[in-house]
Amino acid sequence: MLQKKKRPVIALAGNPNTGKSTVFNALTGAHQKIGNWPGATVEKRWGTLLKKHRRGGQSAKIVDLPGTYSLSAYTTEELIARNFIVEEKPDVVVDVVDASNLERNLYLALQLKELGANLVIALNMVDIAQRRGYKIDVKKLSELMGCPVVPLVADKERGIEELIEVSMLAAEGKVKSRQLSVNYGRDLEGEIEELADHVLRHAKPLAKKYGARWVAVKLLENDAEIISKVNSLDDDICDISLINFAKETEEKLGEPIDINIASRRYGFINGIVKTVLEKSPEERIIRSDQIDRLITNPILGMPIFFAIMYVLYQAVFLVGEPLMGLVEGGVELVSEFAENALIAYNAPEWLSSLILAALIEGVGNVLIFLPNILLLFLGIAILEDTGYMARAAFVMNRVMQKIGLHGKSFISLVLGFGCNIPGIMAARTLKNKDDRLLTILINPLVPCAARMEVFVFIAGAFFVPAVAGQVVFSLLLLSFVLIALAGILFRKFLVGGKREPFVMELPPYHVPTIKGLILHMWERTKVFVQKAGTVIFVVALLMWFLASYPDGVEYGSAESYIGMLGKGLSPIFAPLGFDWRGTVALLFGFLAKEVVISAFGILYGVADEAVLTDTIAAVWTPLQAYVFMVFILIYVPCFAAVAVIKQETGSWKWMAFAIIYTTALAWIVAFLVLQLGTLLGYA
Amino acid sequence: MVEMSLRALNEMEQGRIVEIKAERQLRKHLTEMGFDPGSIVTVINKGTSGLMVVEIKGCCRVAISTDMAGNILVEKIENSGLPQGRQRRCHGRGRRWW
Numbered sequence: 163m164l165q166k167k168k169r170p171v172i173a174l175a176g177n178p179n180t181g182k183s184t185v186f187n188a189l190t191g192a193h194q195k196i197g198n199w200p201g202a203t204v205e206k207r208w209g210t211l212l213k214k215h216r217r218g219g220q221s222a223k224i225v226d227l228p229g230t231y232s233l234s235a236y237t238t239e240e241l242i243a244r245n246f247i248v249e250e251k252p253d254v255v256v257d258v259v260d261a262s263n264l265e266r267n268l269y270l271a272l273q274l275k276e277l278g279a280n281l282v283i284a285l286n287m288v289d290i291a292q293r294r295g296y297k298i299d300v301k302k303l304s305e306l307m308g309c310p311v312v313p314l315v316a317d318k319e320r321g322i323e324e325l326i327e328v329s330m331l332a333a334e335g336k337v338k339s340r341q342l343s344v345n346y347g348r349d350l351e352g353e354i355e356e357l358a359d360h361v362l363r364h365a366k367p368l369a370k371k372y373g374a375r376w377v378a379v380k381l382l383e384n385d386a387e388i389i390s391k392v393n394s395l396d397d398d399i400c401d402i403s404l405i406n407f408a409k410e411t412e413e414k415l416g417e418p419i420d421i422n423i424a425s426r427r428y429g430f431i432n433g434i435v436k437t438v439l440e441k442s443p444e445e446r447i448i449r450s451d452q453i454d455r456l457i458t459n460p461i462l463g464m465p466i467f468f469a470i471m472y473v474l475y476q477a478v479f480l481v482g483e484p485l486m487g488l489v490e491g492g493v494e495l496v497s498e499f500a501e502n503a504l505i506a507y508n509a510p511e512w513l514s515s516l517i518l519a520a521l522i523e524g525v526g527n528v529l530i531f532l533p534n535i536l537l538l539f540l541g542i543a544i545l546e547d548t549g550y551m552a553r554a555a556f557v558m559n560r561v562m563q564k565i566g567l568h569g570k571s572f573i574s575l576v577l578g579f580g581c582n583i584p585g586i587m588a589a590r591t592l593k594n595k596d597d598r599l600l601t602i603l604i605n606p607l608v609p610c611a612a613r614m615e616v617f618v619f620i621a622g623a624f625f626v627p628a629v630a631g632q633v634v635f636s637l638l639l640l641s642f643v644l645i646a647l648a649g650i651l652f653r654k655f656l657v658g659g660k661r662e663p664f665v666m667e668l669p670p671y672h673v674p675t676i677k678g679l680i681l682h683m684w685e686r687t688k689v690f691v692q693k694a695g696t697v698i699f700v701v702a703l704l705m706w707f708l709a710s711y712p713d714g715v716e717y718g719s720a721e722s723y724i725g726m727l728g729k730g731l732s733p734i735f736a737p738l739g740f741d742w743r744g745t746v747a748l749l750f751g752f753l754a755k756e757v758v759i760s761a762f763g764i765l766y767g768v769a770d771e772a773v774l775t776d777t778i779a780a781v782w783t784p785l786q787a788y789v790f791m792v793f794i795l796i797y798v799p800c801f802a803a804v805a806v807i808k809q810e811t812g813s814w815k816w817m818a819f820a821i822i823y824t825t826a827l828a829w830i831v832a833f834l835v836l837q838l839g840t841l842l843g844y845a
Numbered sequence: 846m847v848e849m850s851l852r853a854l855n856e857m858e859q860g861r862i863v864e865i866k867a868e869r870q871l872r873k874h875l876t877e878m879g880f881d882p883g884s885i886v887t888v889i890n891k892g893t894s895g896l897m898v899v900e901i902k903g904c905c906r907v908a909i910s911t912d913m914a915g916n917i918l919v920e921k922i923e924n925s926g927l928p929q930g931r932q933r934r935c936h937g938r939g940r941r942w943w
Contacts, residue, residue: 232877424876460893560894664910
């Protein structure tokens with residue numbers, strides 16, 4: 163019988179900013195799965211080799227390992243990458259190496275070899291290296307690293323076919339590959355040998371899994387995970403002796419062994435780089451530095467950042483407006499068509515109302531924002547992929563420090579303007595637990611696109627266009643003030659004062675690829691669309707039901723369930739001047755902020771947006787409207803965001819805290835604004 | 846050879862890393878990132894935002910807090926290995942040109 167060939171697993175490793183995700187995209191296309199590595203808030207991506215790349219129909223599973231500088235256990239990412247290679251034993255590990263940054267990148271490659279991975283080096287961005295005048299002897303590099311090396315320009319999909327071919331051959335064990343062993347120097351080698359011998363005798367399971375020499379080196383490097391693994395072995399006496407051995411060696415040699423070992427590895431790599439790389443001395447990344455001087459300039463840096471953000475927002479609304487009109491027209495068309503069909507088929511009234519009011523209006527009202535959100539995320543993807551975002555974090559570092567946050571928190575805040583969910587998830591890049599928690603807790607205060615739409619709608623109803631713009635802007639300023647206050651207070655009273663030291667690579671500027679941008683944009687917008695399709699759909703149904711029953715009541719009137727609910731809860735909001743309709747709208751806003759507008763439509767029994775604005779404007783005073791917007795700005799984020807807070811903090815306690823503090827703060831600030839406004843005579 | 850902290854170097858000056866004074870984990874991380882003893886760093890940009898940009902391994906740009914740079918000990922390289930042409934160009938452009 164014909165035996166089906168096992169589908170090989172190819173793992174992608176590499177430093178951050180080497181174009182690893184571009185390679186991953188080229189191999190898997192859009193068919194990617196995203197999840198979490200078990201037990202960690204680190205993103206896991208995997209996918210299947212694209213059909214067009216399959217030779218002889220042979221498929222492969224591609225796993226994208228987190229981007230790391232090494233395989234020590236400093237960060238969770240490093241540990242995940244290492245464990246995957248050891249535990250899952252991928253058939254091939256492809257290390258994506260930046261050709262213009264060979265020395266630093268080969269450090270990881272060397273560690274992968276030491277770990278015994280079946281390595282293929284993908285030498286990426288050879289075009290940039292060439293332009294800088296680097297000449298790399300690929301054959302020699304392959305020889306010295308003891309594994310195949312494939313030159314690549316992943317951006318332009320050059321070399322991808324070769325990479326797949328070589329990887330597949332490597333998976334079948336058909337390429338030349340040899341063990342690589344770094345000489346750690348006479349003194350250390352003796353110790354390593356002796357320790358490896360101990361490991362072989364007393365820690366057999368570990369020796370079998372990792373190799374005795376590797377375990378010995380890691381013990382000398384004081385690797386926390388390996389030490390704890392040794393500790394958990396049964397053989398107590400020799401565990402202690404193994405660890406003590408490492409300590410004694412350190413004392414004997416009188417220098418930090420881990421640094422010594424890392425230096426030796428770099429020394430080894432340096433030797434290789436000297437042989438394979440020819441560099442003309444004049445060539446450096448001068449232009450990138452010059453741009454940096456301007457962009458990170460102490461005086462101009464911040465104005466430049468705000469100018470870029472301003473242009474981005476203007477562009478989003480400029481391009482987004484007509485697109486929103488299109489979507490709106492589309493929704494209307496569907497609505498009309500449905501109405502006619504319902505009449506033609508003599509559908510019962512409740513069904514027509516369900517379909518028209520709940521489904522089409524409810525979901526349609528939210529989908530209208532889709533173009534703006536897509537564009538905003540496209541803009542942010544451009545800022546990230548060109549390398550600007552790292553500079554923005556650099557520029558904003560001081561401000562962030564002042565308000566208790568970390569420079570890198572800034573990226574999370576910027577993303578929050580699109581949607582708080584990717585914003586909260588971006589806090590993952592922070593290694594320090596306190597920094598991360600703080601960044602997550604603060605993010606709901608950033609007004610997401612959905613809330614901005616509600617503001618634009620309400621402000622548009624109550625104020626003339628020129629003033630409406632200022633009103634929305636004032637809300638934005640208020641959110642900045644609150645973010646700063648919350649940051650300072652939380653840092654002082656809630657989390658520890660220890661901050662992660664700031665070390666961040668500034669990737670050279672580069673022109674992003676369309677494909678990369680679109681994938682990047684889509685990943686984040688997907689959350690929003692899924693929300694529209696699921697949560698908001700269900701909410702719209704629920705709202706419709708509550709507004710239509712008990713049987714016989716007028717749709718959305720005070721006698722309906724929804725009216726009763728609002729009336730019951732309105733005492734809480736009475737001091738803020740919200741009536742039961744406002745209360746209901748806020749309740750539904752917890753499910754999704756965009757729903758507030760649809761809720762008004764249902765509560766006032768008008769579907770048409772233009773009529774709706776007039777209706778609301780007749781009932782409320784401008785001050786009431788403003789107070790309402792202030793409340794919406796601050797109170798509990800939508801429940802999808804709350805779920806992500808739980809997921810990312812891993813704690814119900816912090817989730818509850820996020821819900822309570824935002825809502826309490828919203829109530830207090832709204833109350834103060836109302837009092838102040840009344841005093842000033844705006845009532 | 847003068848030993849000083851990385852923080853004390855001026856823009857476009859170079860130093861050879863001697864020692865990183867930090868707790869063990871961080872020290873290791875920095876070493877593996879390319880701040881290994883013996884390798885050369887060049888100060889590219891001393892911003893005022895509490896961060897500075899340095900070049901390591903001859904091409905990576907890394908932003909690092911000045912506090913931490915204060916804990917990295919370097920040996921200053923006099924007449925740094927930068928080609929004269931470049932040095933002049935960078936000084937001409939890099940210094941307060943606004």
